[in-house]
Amino acid sequence: MSEPTSYYRAAKTWFDIGALRIGSWEISLRRHAWEDHRLKEFYDRAATSWTRKTQRLGLDDAYGTLTAAVSTQTIDHPMKVLDIGIGTGVLSSALLRTLGRDIDLTGVDISPSMLEVAEDRLSSKCAALRLLQSDACDLPFADNSFDLIVCGHVVEHLCEPSDALREMLRVLRPGGQLLICITRNTIAGAAIQLMWRTQRASPKTAAGWLATSGFERIEIIELPKHTATSRLSCGYSAFKLR
């Protein structure tokens, strides 16, 4: 027998439906992410207008709040930072504003056009800048290489966000911090999900992804209410303790 609340639950969770049972029938929905080469093409095309789009969403302010959660521990070298899915460098720019000091920045992205814009934007602002075309799930770095990893709206593109999160844990040094922003399970988040074939996660689910990937001291960072980004996304801080 189907449960009487099935329809209600299905409507409530909208695109997060796994399977809907009606009597002896089961209707299931699965998300199909874009293939890697198509996603790369989309972002290559979006590169020149990306920064303007993010300004309309208030991403500068939202990332300002996220990066304000950076741990101010003393490090005796320029902080080694990795920005995963750096895009045009919006999140790294916010970090530079927050820290007010030089960082040794490495950025990776699958889109060469996004990386070109990031290079123009960031090259004069960092102590060192290295930009590489690379996949978040297969990072070309040794274990324990970075003091801080930042990642804005990237893992929701992946079938298995934990694949990228475990890679992040590997390249982060013990004591290092991750600041990450992920699309949330709101109606605005559903619009993004439809447009970009991404997934969205409640803060509880996203914090669960971080925990099962091995991160600890996980904190949810609500983004400023005056930004459209607050309705789309949520921020998280997490640490690699061992």
Ligand SMILES: C[S@@+](CC[C@H](N)C(=O)[O-])C[C@H]1O[C@@H](n2cnc3c(N)ncnc32)[C@H](O)[C@@H]1O
């Ligand atoms: C929504 S944009 C965010 C860009 C930037 N982090 C920001 O917040 O403005 C997602 C970025 O992640 C990149 N990306 C998507 N999948 C990726 C993957 N598997 N590995 C690395 N980068 C990826 C895209 O090319 C794009 O630049």
